[in-house]
Amino acid sequence: MTLLSVQDLVTEFAGPSGTARAVDGVSFDIQPGEIFGIVGESGCGKSATCRSILRLFGGADARIAGGSIRLDGAGDLAAMPERALGHIRGRDVAFIFQDPLTALNPTMRVGRQIAEVIKRHRRVSWREARAMALQLLRDVHVTSPERRLDAWPHELSGGLRQRIVIAMALALQPRLIIADEPTTALDVTVQDQILRLLMERRAASGTAIILVTHDLGVVSEVCDRVAVMYGGRFVETGTTAEVLDRPRHPYTRALLAALPSRAMRGQPLTPIEGTPPSLTAPPPGCRFAPRCPRAEDVCSAGPPPPLMAHEAAAPRHLDACLLEGMR
Numbered sequence: 001m002t003l004l005s006v007q008d009l010v011t012e013f014a015g016p017s018g019t020a021r022a023v024d025g026v027s028f029d030i031q032p033g034e035i036f037g038i039v040g041e042s043g044c045g046k047s048a049t050c051r052s053i054l055r056l057f058g059g060a061d062a063r064i065a066g067g068s069i070r071l072d073g074a075g076d077l078a079a080m081p082e083r084a085l086g087h088i089r090g091r092d093v094a095f096i097f098q099d100p101l102t103a104l105n106p107t108m109r110v111g112r113q114i115a116e117v118i119k120r121h122r123r124v125s126w127r128e129a130r131a132m133a134l135q136l137l138r139d140v141h142v143t144s145p146e147r148r149l150d151a152w153p154h155e156l157s158g159g160l161r162q163r164i165v166i167a168m169a170l171a172l173q174p175r176l177i178i179a180d181e182p183t184t185a186l187d188v189t190v191q192d193q194i195l196r197l198l199m200e201r202r203a204a205s206g207t208a209i210i211l212v213t214h215d216l217g218v219v220s221e222v223c224d225r226v227a228v229m230y231g232g233r234f235v236e237t238g239t240t241a242e243v244l245d246r247p248r249h250p251y252t253r254a255l256l257a258a259l260p261s262r263a264m265r266g267q268p269l270t271p272i273e274g275t276p277p278s279l280t281a282p283p284p285g286c287r288f289a290p291r292c293p294r295a296e297d298v299c300s301a302g303p304p305p306p307l308m309a310h311e312a313a314a315p316r317h318l319d320a321c322l323l324e325g326m327r
């Protein structure tokens with residue numbers, strides 16, 4: 001059974017300098033209990049991909065311009081009216097944002113916020129919801145959980161706040177958690193604890209996770225499969241081992257080469273020479289061609305190449321390099 005199937009997703013942001021196609025024909029499947037990573041440089045469309053799933057665009061002038069987002073048992077989220085999608089949010093699919101402060105309401109005590117999430121979807125009393133909130137804080141290993149229920153968000157450290165956000169995400173036992181750089185704002189030790197917590201939840205309840213990160217070290221430790229995103233498109237997908245140990249697309253290779261050492265966690269990616277493509281007027285052909293050390297004339301012509309399997313022995317390891325296909 002496939003839990004989530006995204007096909008040919010296109011998402012556009014309207015802006016003063018034109019329409020940016022932040023997601024341009026992205027497809028992927030998520031199986032139950034799977035941790036799927038999305039990596040790529042800043043501005044390549046990772047958050048736009050994630051936000052499209054629940055249409056959480058935070059007030060930006062954005063729209064899904066094409067494709068489908070099928071959630072098992074719920075139909076196509078992309079075609080679903082806002083009201084119906086509201087029932088899916090939090091209950092079936094939960095979202096964890098990068099900055100735990102913006103995800104929490106500063107004017108509400110922590111326990112009350114968690115209880116409200118529960119009350120919104122379940123017919124339980126406040127007393128029951130509070131008891132459930134307490135259990136959730138225990139589940140995410142918050143120390144002195146009774147006391148924390150009455151804390152204000154600003155009284156807590158960044159790591160504790162992110163645990164609270166995760167507790168809220170877990171509150172309704174979603175089948176899928178979308179975590180958009182959940183640890184970027186945290187220091188490395190706390191990052192590890194939070195990632196371990198997500199993996200623990202996967203093991204305990206089979207929750208699938210989409211994990212967006214800049215950090216290939218995080219991918220290698222946590223993800224079952226990974227997608228490398230560039231200029232609004234996926235350029236390589238496969239198991240973590242396939243993509244990180246046998247990268248095919250020159251962009252993936254460049255990302256890996258930019259890492260000081262694979263063993264070094266918490267390192268930001270060193271930028272690759274050149275600038276990422278415009279999403280308002282992307283270059284023809286492969287979007288990486290203008291920066292690619294291997295590019296030939298064919299690479300800059302025609303539509304961007306699609307993801308394809310290039311080895312019979314690795315049918316699910318896909319890449320979008322034309323030259324790879326011509327080898």
Ligand SMILES: Nc1ncnc2c1ncn2[C@@H]1O[C@H](COP(=O)(O)OP(=O)(O)OP(=O)(O)O)[C@@H](O)[C@H]1O
Nearest residue numbers: 013015020022041042043044045046047048060279
């Ligand atoms: N609020 C917005 N208004 C207009 N355009 C936007 C907005 N958010 C994103 N975009 C467009 O979508 C593109 C992709 O943005 P997105 O936030 O998905 O990138 P990202 O890969 O998540 O980057 P980062 O690693 O910095 O979080 C941007 O380059 C920009 O063109």
Ligand SMILES: [Mg+2]
Nearest residue numbers: 046047048180
């Ligand atoms: Mg982002």
